Amino acid sequence: MAGNHFVASIDIGTEKIALLVAEKDDDDHLRIIGHNVCPSKGVRRGSIFSIDSLSRQITKLIEQTQESFGVDLALFRVNISDTHLTCIDGKGKVPVNEFVSAEDLESVLESAMAISTPTNKEKLHIIKKKFTINESVVVDNPMDMEAQVLESKVHIVTVSSSSVRNVENCLKQSNLEVDKIVLNSIAKSQAVLSQEEKNGGICLLDIGAGVTSYSVFQEEGIVHSGIIKMGGDEVTQEIAYAFDTSLEEAKRIKESYGYAKSISQSDDQFIDFTQGSKEQHQLSSLDLSEVIEEAYLEIFQALKNELRHHNLDTIIKSGFVLCGGGCEMKSIEELVRGYFSKRVKKGKIQRSRISGLETILTDYKYAGSIGLLLHEGDLNKAKFIVSNGGHGVMGKLKKAFVGNF
Secondary structure (H helix, E strand, O other), X not given: XXXXXXXXXXXXXXXXXXXXXXXXXXXXXXXEEEEEEEEOOOEEOOEEOOHHHHHHHHHHHHHHHHHHHOOOOOEEEEEEOOOOOEEEEEEEEEEEEEEXXXXXXXXXXXXXXXXXXXXXEXXXXXXXXXXXXXXXXXXXXXXXXXXXXXXXXXXXXXXXXXXXXXXXXXHHHOOOEEEEEEEHHHHHHHHHOOHHHHHHOEEEEEEOOOOEEEEEEEOOEEEEEEEEOOOXXXXXXXXXXXXXXXXXXXXXXXXXXXXXXXXXXXXXXXXXXXXXXXXXXXXXXXXXXXXXXXXHHHHHHHHHHHHHHOOOOOOOOOOEEEEOHHHHOEOHHHHHHHHHOOOEEEOOOOOOOEEOOHHHHOOHHHHHHHHHHHOOOHHHHHHHXXXXXXXXXXXXXXXXXXXXX
């Protein structure tokens, strides 16, 4: 179609960098036309510690992709994983002269967004949650409705300013421009959660190599996001320590023979592996599964503490949706189900707005990149309003909050 244009995303992780290019038509449907993945460098626990190392990897990835698919790439959507993120709910309230106008929407949303942040943090996402009319009626779109009082509630995600600058500078050093920066867990929720799942009260659990991130949703939208400084690397380290082997060998053992939940004695078998001397040794698959389960339970205990601290455990009525490389482990669903006593399933890409190679749409490596491609709506548009400091707010407000209901 004449209106088609390209959308590109880069998912930066501790272990890998995944790139996707999609063609977007006039109906906002995306068709993936290019993809690539490479090892990550310069990232530890989801945070950038070497811009030079990461930038070199991204540059190589871009060059390979452009050469393979013949698409010139410059503008990218990119993720961020910040262990210092905080989530705040903002509330606004304004009087209305008979019928709700665009000016009333502007006023009530600006009031809700007017929450000060520390000098070392900035608002990454401002997510519209709900409007209330006359302190009793909750509505999605109050425009032109009769009212005396209009209230709004927004969800604000703040992150470290230095983390944002690191992402921007990394892409700039690779001669790329940032289209938008999206919190990792929010991006993945766009890819693997349906609106029905969000409405029912669900926790998206993403176990990456360096960190575990989670986001909780219910009917009015996102409730909370957080990050735990543990991930699949901890599992690998525990295996290496328990069996006195290298991290590389421990990772091979984990991926080839690992089970998240301890196996039964009847399923026990011996596994060949090497230690530091390169001599062949054997370990019990039962012993291996016990080490892996203990490592995962440490992550889940930290998550349970977080959920209780923020009073989220009772909200998660629909259970957990799992994604991330750490959730590819065999029997992980069974372990999560037993520990939290909740329903559990692995996330699948929502196909209503995206198509392409089946190998990409079923590969966990690309869930974050797909979520970045799909990311639209209030999240980024609300951020755009704030970042523009009120210049031309009226037109942007109508587009962001009125035109998208």
